[in-house]
Amino acid sequence: xxxxxxxxxxxxxxxxxxxxxxxxxxxxxxxxxxxxxxxxxxxxxxxxxxxxxxxxxxxxxxxxxxxxxxxxxxxxxxxxxxxxxxxxxxxxxxxxxxxxxxxxxxxxxxxxxxxxxxxxxxxxxxxxxxxxxxxxxxxxxxxxxxxxxxxxxxxxxxxxxxxxxxxxxxxxxxxxxxxxxxxxxxxxxxxx
Amino acid sequence: xxxxxxxxxxxxxxxxxxxxxxxxxxxxxxxxxxxxxxxxxxxxxxxxxxxxxxxxxxxxxxxxxxxxxxxxxxxxxxxxxxxxxxxxxxxxxx
Numbered sequence: 110x111x112x113x114x115x116x117x118x119x120x121x122x123x124x125x126x127x128x129x130x131x132x133x134x135x136x137x138x139x140x141x142x143x144x145x146x147x148x149x150x151x152x153x154x155x156x157x158x159x160x161x162x163x164x165x166x167x168x169x170x171x172x173x174x175x176x177x178x179x180x181x182x183x184x185x186x187x188x189x190x191x192x193x194x195x196x197x198x199x200x201x202x203x204x205x206x207x208x209x210x211x212x213x214x215x216x217x218x219x220x221x222x223x224x225x226x227x228x229x230x231x232x233x234x235x236x237x238x239x240x241x242x243x244x245x246x247x248x249x250x251x252x253x254x255x256x257x258x259x260x261x262x263x264x265x266x267x268x269x270x271x272x273x274x275x276x277x278x279x280x281x282x283x284x285x286x287x288x289x290x291x292x293x294x295x296x297x298x299x300x301x
Numbered sequence: 302x303x304x305x306x307x308x309x310x311x312x313x314x315x316x317x318x319x320x321x322x323x324x325x326x327x328x329x330x331x332x333x334x335x336x337x338x339x340x341x342x343x344x345x346x347x348x349x350x351x352x353x354x355x356x357x358x359x360x361x362x363x364x365x366x367x368x369x370x371x372x373x374x375x376x377x378x379x380x381x382x383x384x385x386x387x388x389x390x391x392x393x394x395x
Contacts, residue, residue: 131358138354146350150343153334159346160336162353165362169369189337210338218333231335232328253337262331265324275339294325296315 110295111229113178113186115237119168123177126185127165133215134158141221154219156256160212164188167210174209176241178234186230187213191238196252196271196278205250205278206242208235232266236291239284249281 116123134157142148149155167174171190180186189211196205213230216223235251242248254275255263267283270276279287317325340346 128358131353135354146354147347149350150347153336155346155350156334156336156340158350158353159340160338162349163338168362169365187335208337212336213333228329228332231332254339255337256340259331259334259336262328262335263337265328265331290321293315293317293321296313297317298314 111180111227111233113180113227113230113233113237115234115241116177116179117175117241119172119175122179123175123185123188124168126177126179127161127168127188130161130185130215131165134161137215137219137221141219152220153258154215157212157215157218160210161215164190164210164212176234176238178230178237180227180230182225182227184225185214186217186227187211187234189234189238193247194252196250198250198278198280203250204248205252206238206248208238208251208253211253231262232291235266235279236288239279239288249284251279251284253277 137154138144138146138149146155146158149158167190171192174190174192175188176191177188178186190209192207192209194205194207195202197203211231211234212218214225216225217227217230239249239251242251251268253263253268255277256275260270260275260277263277263279264270266279267287268277268279269283271278341349
């Protein structure tokens with residue numbers, strides 16, 4: 110199982126990582142899509158470009174909300190922005206932490222094999238956010254909005270849909286189950 | 302579900318169930334597309350991607366950082382002025 114290092118905030122390492130992402134996005138577009146971004150439409154890589162741009166646009170005013178994971182090559186593998194918010198659960202306004210945006214690196218997204226590719230970055234990032242929230246005494250509940258293609262990933266790690274709008278939550282019990290599952294995966298030899 | 306704690310001398314390696322193995326494999330395969338957050342309509346996506354690829358990233362960021370710095374400097378100047386005003390007011394009253 111691949112291990113990642115958790116980073117809090119838009120540190121120099123994260124900013125440098127996003128510069129590398131930007132270079133790689135251009136390189137892959139030229140190499141695999143004849144330099145024409147339209148050829149990449151509707152791919153995970155294309156959505157990665159859109160989301161990367163949105164995240165970069167928040168570098169200056171949401172820097173404290175940045176959370177990332179760095180892989181064993183010291184490369185930025187996945188990045189997201191979180192914020193404390195609230196959500197109605199059973200007609201009751203409940204505090205939660207929202208993953209406002211999350212995206213994996215271009216090499217983890219593009220379908221062509223890349224040496225830099227490391228599986229497990231997004232899972233590791235969600236795991237680290239839950240652990241951080243618990244350590245800081247914040248809500249156990251995670252909330253996010255997702256797109257139809259990504260829904261099944263979040264379902265598999267324990268998120269449930271709330272109202273069909275794409276909004277999903279991971280409640281305290283599901284978060285505990287998810288942490289236990291990850292720990293078991295880490296302690297098994299199946300993914301070494 | 303968790304297994305029982307191992308006895309002394311037993312291996313601590315966890316033995317996953319076949320269902321767990323299948324689920325872990327599936328999660329690994331789905332990982333790459335794990336985007337969170339709203340995506341704009343397709344036309345807007347096309348504009349964002351085109352603009353991103355046609356812009357010099359470093360120059361663009363440098364311009365944004367400088368504008369941001371200018372705004373912060375104005376705010377800092379304003380905060381210093383207000384602090385000075387309050388200090389003077391405090392002196393008058395003491």
